[in-house]
Amino acid sequence: MSDTMTRPKLRLDHVTKEFAAPRTGLRTVAVSDVSLEIQAGDFVCIVGPSGCGKTTVMNMIAGLDKPSSGTIEIDGAPITGPGADRGVMFQDYALFPWLTVRDNIGFGLRNGTPGRGMAANDVEERISKHIELVRLGGAETKYPHQISGGMRQRVALARLLANGPDVLLMDEPLGALDAQTRLILQAELLRIWGETAPREERKTAVFITHDIAEAVFLSDSVVVMSSHPGRIRAVLPIDLPRPRDEHVRAHPRFAQLSEEIWELIRDEAYRAIA
Amino acid sequence: MSATLALSSAGRRTPDMLRAIALPITLLVAWQLWAMTLPDDTRAPSPASVVAAFVRLCASGNLPISLAQSFGRVLVGFAIGLVLGVSLGTLMGASRAVRRNIEPIIESFRPIAPMAVLPIAILWFGTGTPAGLSIVGYAAFFPMLLSTAQGVSRTDRNLVQAARTMGVSRFRILAKVIVPAALPSILLGARLGMGVAWTAIIAAELAVGAKSGGGSSGGIGQMMFIFYSYSIDMNGIVVCMIVVGVVALFIDRLFRIAERHLIPWRQ
Numbered sequence: 001m002s003d004t005m006t007r008p009k010l011r012l013d014h015v016t017k018e019f020a021a022p023r024t025g026l027r028t029v030a031v032s033d034v035s036l037e038i039q040a041g042d043f044v045c046i047v048g049p050s051g052c053g054k055t056t057v058m059n060m061i062a063g064l065d066k067p068s069s070g071t072i073e074i075d076g077a078p079i080t081g082p083g084a085d086r087g088v089m090f091q092d093y094a095l096f097p098w099l100t101v102r103d104n105i106g107f108g109l110r111n112g113t114p115g116r117g118m119a120a121n122d123v124e125e126r127i128s129k130h131i132e133l134v135r136l137g138g139a140e141t142k143y144p145h146q147i148s149g150g151m152r153q154r155v156a157l158a159r160l161l162a163n164g165p166d167v168l169l170m171d172e173p174l175g176a177l178d179a180q181t182r183l184i185l186q187a188e189l190l191r192i193w194g195e196t197a198p199r200e201e202r203k204t205a206v207f208i209t210h211d212i213a214e215a216v217f218l219s220d221s222v223v224v225m226s227s228h229p230g231r232i233r234a235v236l237p238i239d240l241p242r243p244r245d246e247h248v249r250a251h252p253r254f255a256q257l258s259e260e261i262w263e264l265i266r267d268e269a270y271r272a273i274a
Numbered sequence: 275m276s277a278t279l280a281l282s283s284a285g286r287r288t289p290d291m292l293r294a295i296a297l298p299i300t301l302l303v304a305w306q307l308w309a310m311t312l313p314d315d316t317r318a319p320s321p322a323s324v325v326a327a328f329v330r331l332c333a334s335g336n337l338p339i340s341l342a343q344s345f346g347r348v349l350v351g352f353a354i355g356l357v358l359g360v361s362l363g364t365l366m367g368a369s370r371a372v373r374r375n376i377e378p379i380i381e382s383f384r385p386i387a388p389m390a391v392l393p394i395a396i397l398w399f400g401t402g403t404p405a406g407l408s409i410v411g412y413a414a415f416f417p418m419l420l421s422t423a424q425g426v427s428r429t430d431r432n433l434v435q436a437a438r439t440m441g442v443s444r445f446r447i448l449a450k451v452i453v454p455a456a457l458p459s460i461l462l463g464a465r466l467g468m469g470v471a472w473t474a475i476i477a478a479e480l481a482v483g484a485k486s487g488g489g490s491s492g493g494i495g496q497m498m499f500i501f502y503s504y505s506i507d508m509n510g511i512v513v514c515m516i517v518v519g520v521v522a523l524f525i526d527r528l529f530r531i532a533e534r535h536l537i538p539w540r541q
Contacts, residue, residue, distance in 0.1 A: 064435050084441035094436035098454045098539045111450050113441030143539045163440055 007076055008037040009167065009204045010061060015070035017056050030056045032229035033070075041202040043193060045215035046223045047261060049268050053230025054208045055091075058169050061206065062088045074167070084113045087165030089173045093156040095144040101155050102140040105130055108163040130162040133192060150181045161192065168193070168205040174214065186217055187245065195243045212261045216254055217244060224264045233264050319508045324516070327509035336497065341517065344475050344493040347403060351410025352471045358411070359418030359467065360460055366419070367426025368452065380419065388413040388474040392481055401482045406475055406493070413474035414467035421466065425459025426452055458537055465529040472522050494518060 017031040031053040038044050046054045059065040060072055063082040072079045074086070095104050106127040109115035115123050131140055134154040144152055153173060160168060174182045174189075194202040209215050215222045216238055224233040238257060240248055248254055302321050309320030319327075331337035366373045388409045399405040429452050437447045453460075479495025494514055501510040 062439055064438065082435075082438040082441075084439070086439065088436065088439040090432055090436060092432060094430070094432040096433060096451070096454070098457070098537075107437070107450075108440030108442070111440070111442045111446050112437070145539060 009040040010038040011073045012036040013071045015067045015072060018068045029229035032231050034232055038204060040204050041199045042220045043205040043218055044221055044223060045207045045209055045219040046225060047209055047212060047215045048225030049227050049265060049272055052225040052227035054225060055171055058171055058208055062086055062169050084163050085165055086167045086169055087160040087163050089156050089160045089170040091171045093152050095152060095155055097144055100141050100143055101136060102127060104155055105158045105162050114163040126162060130158040134158040149176055168203050170207045172208050186214060212258050216257045222261060224261055226268055317508045319512045323509045324512045328513045331513055340492060340494045340497045347406045348410055348471050348475050351407040352414045352468055354411035355414030355467055356418055359415045360422045363419040363422025364426050366423040384416050389477055392478060405482060406478050409478040410471045410475050414471040417466035418463040421459045421463025422456060425456030429455040458540060461533045468525055472525060476518055
């Protein structure tokens with residue numbers, strides 16, 4: 001018991017990732033010596049300028065990429081490849097264009113490990129439940145190209161959650177949305193993540209963004225990364241009360257935390273556009 | 275909304291069609307007038323005599339039977355090319371190692387026209403249907419192979435990764451992600467393959483007809499050979515040419531309709 005209390009859900013230990021260019025063999029360091037512990041039930045945002053290796057870190061946790069050196073553990077066991085215990089929401093949603101909304105949400109349950117051992121009825125029921133959860137009733141038979149960006153984002157979220165992962169990995173899932181939709185979906189995301197539920201029932205979430213306000217609004221802690229090579233600059237605990245609603249954005253502490261994060265990445269952000 | 279659309283396109287259709295058929299009709303009339311100026315004993319075909327020959331060939335059953343024979347060969351040969359082309363194309367598209375090994379072989383065979391393979395086909399299979407099938411299969415194989423390989427290799431990598439993070443096995447990913455993603459390319463390859471298959475069977479039957487001296491292998495191509503070397507029936511040859519063209523057009527349209535139904539997510 002005490003072991004599970006102290007052991008982090010995810011542990012990255014001196015993780016470095018190098019990529020070799022296909023033809024020249026030139027090596028670039030995408031992520032350098034990253035160590036990080038994420039507790040079960042935490043909502044963690046990773047912010048940083050483009051090219052800081054945010055996506056690479058997430059891909060390694062997902063098991064889609066292997067670290068060049070260092071180890072990544074989930075519940076104390078090393079990650080060797082992708083698995084449905086770590087659900088991923090991709091930046092471009094990665095919806096299957098040939099499947100309807102319903103079939104997209106049910107893809108993992110019907111074809112992958114999440115639905116193994118489940119009766120067909122239960123699978124369908126679970127899909128319906130998640131369609132309701134993201135309020136997509138009525139759009140079930142539509143194809144992804146027939147629905148709006150905000151709806152597509154909700155399909156991807158429903159698919160992620162329907163598979164029942166322990167860890168939610170989200171790569172700038174709201175990046176393509178307009179500002180208003182984005183604010184609404186941030187609040188909705190917290191509701192679905194389980195903000196109002198007791199801590200033990202919440203999922204562990206790793207969320208990549210380059211929107212500082214978004215990171216502060218969502219997170220229990222914010223990991224600030226810098227680029228060339230990608231390193232962790234700082235980890236800031238976000239001590240704003242939960243559940244959070246729109247009013248938290250007006251909280252003086254909200255502005256203070258946003259300012260602190262901006263201080264950390266400002267120089268690099270300016271250098272990037274200079 | 276859809277009613278007004280249908281109306282407006284119907285309203286535009288009539289003059290469009292008139293414009294489209296104006297030139298063919300003018301040419302047909304000119305052809306008929308020119309043929310009428312020639313002495314009666316020339317063999318030059320005219321629209322009227324071609325229509326008469328068409329009616330005669332249909333009534334005797336020769337044309338429908340030959341057509342069915344050729345078409346049957348195309349279907350079977352095409353199916354062979356489809357199975358081989360799509361399965362090998364999928365392997366080529368999915369695995370760089372397979373592609374590296376197979377591509378040089380494919381690329382050295384591809385410029386060899388189906389007709390250039392015919393001598394070997396006849397020596398191996400004789401002048402009957404098997405020779406025809408092998409030519410059709412050979413012709414249809416390449417477009418389907420290359421199109422499938424391209425479609426598979428261009429599958430959005432994110433979709434494959436998404437499936438992997440949902441605990442989907444490699445085999446299921448192939449069946450449920452890669453093949454559907456490549457389906458538009460596969461269908462395009464099938465349409466092109468069917469087109470060359472139809473061209474190839476006519477040429478093969480013509481050549482086999484020559485080899486067997488108008489024997490009993492049948493098909494539209496051989497019918498043309500008989501008109502050409504025995505009865506010297508220009509009208510019959512023209513009928514065959516037109517039928518071959520119309521059938522090709524019909525097949526192409528059929529594939530386009532099938533594409534629309536099999537790929538409803540593509541607008």
